[in-house]
Amino acid sequence: MTASPNPHAKLIEELRAAAATSRDSVRRERLLTLLQKLEHSHGTDSFGGHVKALIAEAEADAAEIAPFLSRLSSLLP
Numbered sequence: 001m002t003a004s005p006n007p008h009a010k011l012i013e014e015l016r017a018a019a020a021t022s023r024d025s026v027r028r029e030r031l032l033t034l035l036q037k038l039e040h041s042h043g044t045d046s047f048g049g050h051v052k053a054l055i056a057e058a059e060a061d062a063a064e065i066a067p068f069l070s071r072l073s074s075l076l077p
Contacts, residue, residue: 006039006042006043008039008042009039012035012038012039015031015035015054016032016035019031019032019035020032027061030057031054031057034050034053034054034057035054037050037053038050038051038053038054
């Protein structure tokens with residue numbers, strides 16, 4: 001019996017590519033590690049926890065600039 005293919009593989013690859021572009025090496029490695037754990041947990045009980053950890057990490061980074069998004073948008077022509 002072979003394992004079923006990961007239906008989330010495309011999303012994980014897209015996320016990995018986006019994370020790899022981060023200039024902050026610490027953040028990049030943190031995100032790539034979380035993505036690897038998420039990918040390897042496919043089909044296990046821990047999958048949901050890894051999804052939540054990745055979302056929490058992304059929210060933490062986004063929260064730092066969220067207060068400025070409106071002002072940044074106003075700079076656009």
